[in-house]
Amino acid sequence: MKIYAILDHPGYNRTLPGVIEKWKEAGHVVKPDMYYDPEKAKWADVIFGEYIQGGVVHAVNDENRKTPIFIRGIDIDIYFGHFAGIDWDRCAGVFFINDYMKDYALDIYRRYQKEPKCPVEVVHLGVDMDKFIFKKKTPGKRIGWLNRLWTGKGIEFLLEIAYKMVQYDKEYTVEIVGDTNEKWVLKYINEFLSRNKLQDNVKHITGVDDVNEWMDNIDYILSTSMKECMSLPIAEGMAKGIKPVIHNWWGAETLYPGDLIFQTSEQACNIIMEDKYDSDFYRQYIQDRYTLDSQVKKLNKLMGIK
Numbered sequence: 651m652k653i654y655a656i657l658d659h660p661g662y663n664r665t666l667p668g669v670i671e672k673w674k675e676a677g678h679v680v681k682p683d684m685y686y687d688p689e690k691a692k693w694a695d696v697i698f699g700e701y702i703q704g705g706v707v708h709a710v711n712d713e714n715r716k717t718p719i720f721i722r723g724i725d726i727d728i729y730f731g732h733f734a735g736i737d738w739d740r741c742a743g744v745f746f747i748n749d750y751m752k753d754y755a756l757d758i759y760r761r762y763q764k765e766p767k768c769p770v771e772v773v774h775l776g777v778d779m780d781k782f783i784f785k786k787k788t789p790g791k792r793i794g795w796l797n798r799l800w801t802g803k804g805i806e807f808l809l810e811i812a813y814k815m816v817q818y819d820k821e822y823t824v825e826i827v828g829d830t831n832e833k834w835v836l837k838y839i840n841e842f843l844s845r846n847k848l849q850d851n852v853k854h855i856t857g858v859d860d861v862n863e864w865m866d867n868i869d870y871i872l873s874t875s876m877k878e879c880m881s882l883p884i885a886e887g888m889a890k891g892i893k894p895v896i897h898n899w900w901g902a903e904t905l906y907p908g909d910l911i912f913q914t915s916e917q918a919c920n921i922i923m924e925d926k927y928d929s930d931f932y933r934q935y936i937q938d939r940y941t942l943d944s945q946v947k948k949l950n951k952l953m954g955i956k
Contacts, residue, residue, distance in 0.1 A: 651955055654694035654717070655682040656709060658701040664882055665724070665747075666700045668778050672946045678955065691717050696953055702727040702736070710736045718742035720953050722773060723755060725879040734758055738766040743952055745773045747879040750901040771952055775880045776945030777936055782862050782889040786929045790869030791821045793895075793922065796861065796883040797875065799830035799839075804874030804897060809842045809852075810915045811874065815922065816851045822922075825868065829856040865890050870922055873897050880905060880940070889936045891929030895921050907935065 655670055657663045670680050681690050686708035691697060697719040699706030706721050722745040723733050733755050738744045744766065746752035752772050759766065793815065797803045808826065815822040830836060836854075843849050858864040861883075865871070871887030872895045884894045884906070895918050896902055896911045903911055909926075912918040949955070 651678045652693060652695045653678050653680045654690045654697045655680055656699040656705045657682055657684055665775055668942045669946055691715050703732040707736055710740050725877050728755060734762055739768050741768050743769045745771050747775055748901060750904055751879060773948050774940050775882060776940050776942035777885050777889045778942040779889055782886050784891050784933050787869060787891050789927045792868045793824045793870045793872055794868030795872045796827040799828035799835050800832055802876050804876055805835055807874040811918050812852050813846055814915055814919050816848060824852045826854040827858055865892060870895050875899055885936050885940050888932040891933050893927050
């Protein structure tokens with residue numbers, strides 16, 4: 651089958667490359683692109699668009715397009731409202747990554763547009779369980795944080811937790827992984843670490859070559875984000891047997907166990923310092939819910955890919 655995949659940012663987008671790889675392994679021909687190309691649309695048997703913005707919107711609105719298109723929205727699409735400005739019935743299907751975002755988007759779309767006739771489904775993201783290798787762990791002192799460094803990811807919250815953990819025990823370390831175009835964020839981090847004498851305990855690097863290898867050297871994967879559709883670093887860490895410490899963003903409790911979710915920095919520290927640590931449970935939780943294979947299987951069924 652010939653599949654035209656429109657990505658948000660090829661090379662940066664982390665939600666779709668694994669799916670494309672699985673499609674290719676199954677013998678399908680996939681042409682990915684960041685922008686909408688009508689010629690590729692004519693070539694393809696089916697189009698899949700990740701993120702309801704940019705090239706995906708152009709593809710949906712192309713009146714000459716004959717190829718069926720399926721699109722999937724993530725959290726940023728919800729907050730910016732891109733999904734509400736297109737006619738969903740020009741699509742063969744509209745997907746969202748979780749139930750709370752699907753319900754929210756549907757409510758707004760019905761209010762300002764109409765009742766959609768096309769299928770509206772949830773297709774969760776998935777972790778490649780073969781790539782993120784399980785290793786049984788016990789409570790440790792190494793905390794990891796992996797994300798794009800921008801204000802929506804709760805940088806101030808992250809640094810407050812790091813500060814408190816070092817006050818509790820100077821053996822705790824935090825490694826922050828992420829890059830940003832917001833130079834003031836880097837300045838803020840550096841100034842905070844300097845003023846509070848945390849340079850020996852908290853390190854910042856812009857990126858890693860292999861997320862799986864980097865996770866071998868942490869005991870906790872921390873999320874301080876204000877918003878997420880799922881948080882792949884959390885799911886990937888759990889797949890490796892790492893204990894997650896998850897901020898209570900909107901919908902977090904519908905995706906992850908409640909005892910791993912915190913509302914305040916004090917609660918985050920308590921989750922880290924408690925003795926409870928169950929690598930087998932973390933791995934099995936992802937295996938039962940959020941695998942790459944299950945994601946591809948559902949996409950294939952909904953999109954008629956055989």
